[in-house]
Each structure stands twice: as C-alpha cells, then as structure tokens.
Amino acid sequence: MSTITTKTIKVDALARVEGEGAVTVKVREGQVQEVEFRIFEPPRFFEAFLRGRRASEAPDITARICGICPVAYQMSAAHAMERLADVVVDNPIRALRRLLYCGEWIESHVLHVYFLHAPDFLGYADAVQMAGDHPEVVQRALELKKVGNAIVTLLGGRAVHPVNVRLGGFYRVPAARAWTPLIEQLKWAREAALEMVRWTAQLPLPEFEQDYEFVALRHPHEYPFNEGRLVSNKGLDIDIAAFEDFFVEEHVAHSTALQAELRARSNYFVGPLARYNLNFDRLSPLAQEAAKSAGMDARCLNPFKSIVVRSIETLYAVDEALRILQAYEMPELPYVPVALQAGIGYGCTEAPRGILYHSYQVDDEGVIVDARIVPPTAQNQKTIEHDLRTYVASRVNLPLNELTWQCEQVVRNYDPCISCSTHMVRLQVEG
C-alpha cells in the first residue's frame, strides 16, 4: 500500500547561515509543489549610494557590504576601475593581492566548515555542542582561522573591512621581515589544513548528485582569485565584460535578493565546488594529492561534499600564501597609478562563495554614475531551490522534523551570505 504524503516543510529562520533567510517546501500527494528559499533581509542599496561617489572610494565602500568577504568586494571594485583605466597590476603587487585573498579564503572557509557546516554531519545543533565533545578539533579551527586573520590584518590593515587596499594596489606594504612570524604560522597551518581535509573527508556525507552548470573564473596558469575568463562545464567561455550579455537577474516576490540565471538556459552554480570542477588541474600539487588521498576525484557533483572542497581550497590557500611569502619581493611602490577615464569598467573575482561581479559607469571627472554588483549567493538562489526540490522529491516519506533538518543542510551546503545578496532591490513605483 503506498503512502500519499502531503506536508509542508517550513524553516522560518535558517540557523548557521549568515543573514536572514527561510525555506518553505510544500509537498502535496507525494509531489513537491512549491519551493521557496526566502530571503527577507532588508535591502541595503549599496549600488544606489555608490552613485555620485568617487571611483577611488569604491573599494572602501563596497568592502562594507560584507564582514567576512570584504577583500572580494575590494578586489572586484579595484579591478573594475583598473580595467577602465587600462591599467594592469603586475607582480609583485599582483602576488600580494593573491596573498590577501588567501587570507580571506582561509578565514571564511574555516569558519564555515567547522562552525556552520560540520555540526550537521555529526548530529550537533551547533559548534558549541561539537566543541564540548571535540575541543581539539574546534581549537585547531580557531588557530587556523587566526592565521587567515593574520594575513588580512598584516596586509589589509585590519581583519574586518581592511583599510589598506586602493586602486592600483595598496597604500603601504610590509617589509620582508614583518612576514617572518607568519611564515612559521603558515607552516603549521599547512599541516592543520591537511588534517582538515582528512577530517572532513571522513564525515558521513549524504549521496546526492545533480547535473549542475558550474560557473567560475579560469586562468591560464593558476587557481583563480582575481583574474580569468568566465567558463562553465557546459560550454560557456567569455570575457568578464560580457557577463551581462549572458547572465540575467530578476526580482521574485519571495526574496529581497535578485535571483540570477543564464540567459536561454537556467540556474547555475558558483563557489568552491564550481571552482574545483573547473580548475582542479590548477590546484597546487599538495592540494591535488590531498584531494586524491581523501577519495575525491577531479569531478565532484555532490554539494554535500562542498565541505571537503572548502577544506581542499583552505589547504591550497595556505600553500599559495607560503609560496608567495617565500618568494616575497617588496615592491618599489605599493601601488600603480590609476588615471581614470569616462566609461564602464568590469571586475569579477572569486569571493569565498563564488564569482562576484562588479561594473561601474564612471564620468570624465572620475565620479561613479552607475554601479552593478552581483554577489555569489544571489547567483546561487535558484540552484538552492532546485536542490531542495530534487532532494525532497526522493525523501518525502521521511519524518517531517528529520526532512526539515536535512533541508536546512541543503541550504548550508552553499555557505550563503545573505547580507551580501540583499544590497539592492530595483523598485518600480507606480502611480
């Protein structure tokens, strides 16, 4: 005898995600009827109040969009303005930018893996409960996050909303000797990150694979942070300036964040899993070896395994930071002069959660006329809803509280940063 299932899965406030979001999934007679990943965080209108500001202020203003990924905003903004000015920032400043991004990835990924995501797979309500049984694991996480903080503090000026980033580079850069203590910390962190990969790989992760369209930057030589073309595993290969020709945003009633999709296609997936699938060959040999030892192929279609991929990326970031510092060359000047001209500049860099696209229209006095910012979490919304629909469809007969908990985990796979995604809503006032 079959069971006809009708139920509503409702999470009014998602736990262990950044910002305010909720999930509703309605099942009627065993069929998923409605799925909503609801973002109700108030819009913050950054794109609006960037208008009228000087282009040089964009890195500092946009950094305030997010406390956990400010470097991503600064980099996307700086690159957009430098592209408009036809300026290329080369080594050693370029290497320092990668170093700063390494710090941010370490901070963000470690925080998500240990404090937000891992408790799910061990049956804990939160990291505090997990720390009660596994204090050494949480202690390692705190120490590892501290190394990421140290990079951002030393190079960015402070751990939250760095103040040392400017168009063309930095306001000042540390002397070589200032990095010496951090190099020793990074050597410890490399071992800790290796253990992080091993530890996450042995977590009991659900089997769930989908045919995603992954989108990420791809660079000719390196695992991407700041530069590359936009590519997908389904044939996309474009310059970042063509982003708005291929990607479209729309406002849906149940979200204060615009949702994105590929024109003439559908939802797509950005973030660590996308980068990993599209750039595995660009990981350092150590990171590739750690991935293989952890049982990971170059291809991974299971979003629950994003916790392992974030760990691999943390290892890569530590490895890359060490490589940069061991070859550190202090630049003669901390920045390259950037002389702006009227026009539109485009920047797209890999925030911890995925591609972060900026475009700015600037006038001949260097003032921003218009701005567009597309954060990764906004881009992942439709894929999150698609995952919820598919995941629930094959599990409708689970007890409601168990299925509800698993739906929250589906969302946490994406490490959503909801505050970032709600910076702008396009309002149309009628009458």
Place this chain on the structure above:
Amino acid sequence: MQQGQVPAGRGGWVLVAGIGSRWRSDDAAGLLVAEQLRLLCPSNVEIRQLEALGPEMLDLWDSDITVILVDAVLSDAVVGTIRRLDLLQQPLSYSAAVSSHAIDVAVMVQLARVMDRLPRRLLFYGIQAGSVEPGTALSDAVACAISVCVDSIIQDIEASTIG
C-alpha cells in the same frame, strides 16, 4: 607591549569589550561605554570596541584576567535598565549560532566554557535598548544608563585590581 596583548599571569589585568553598532540607535550603547572608559581607566585595563564578536575574541581572554562585556540588550525591561551578570555564576541561555559574521555573547561564553577557556572573572553589563533601528540617535534613558554603567564598571575594575 602591543595593543591587545594582556600579559599572562597578571591577575589585576582587565579587558573591557564594548559591543554594538554606531548605526543602529541604542545598539551603540556598548561602544559608548567603552569610549568613556577609555578616557578614565588606568594602563592595566584593555578597552576594545567591537562591532561583532568572533571566535578570535577567545584569544584575548586569559585565565588570569577579568573580562567585562558590555552590550545593548532587548527584553521586556524598561528602557535604560542595566543588568549586571556574573557569567561564571549565571550562564546566559543561547540558541544555535546563526551567522558566519558574528557570534552573540551567550554563544561566545558557552564556547569558552566547553573549551575550558573562561577567564578568572567574567561580567556582563546589558543595557536595555529602546530602538535598534538604523540611525544614530540614542534614547534619553540609554544615554543616562551609559554614565551609570561606566561608574559601575570602574568599581568592578578597582575591585579586580585589588583582588
């Protein structure tokens, strides 16, 4: 000594952390208390103004020192009410951490407790907020409470220094 480095083994050292946001009305209370204390306190007191608590806060704690946290709170109390809690004696109830950007005081304290990283003394001052809407205006009652809170914290600091 560098900023933020409270030396180990100094029982008289005090860390005061004022927590809040300057841009959310009464939520600035903790920051303003810290600001006033910075002008009044001796050198054995480290004053921090934090917009958010993160796990790295635990690095500032030492088992020999006194930690005093100050923050705006929301409850059914009258606006401006000050609650002083000894968190070693009265743990705050907490819900699961809800953000990658910030951890609330209760979660931070519980994390320290389970990891055996509590300081020698841990006090919490909560000032009942009226409004935490975007803005910079303070409720009159909260403005008064800030001064009262500062005086009370100075007494706690003096008591910590003595014993």
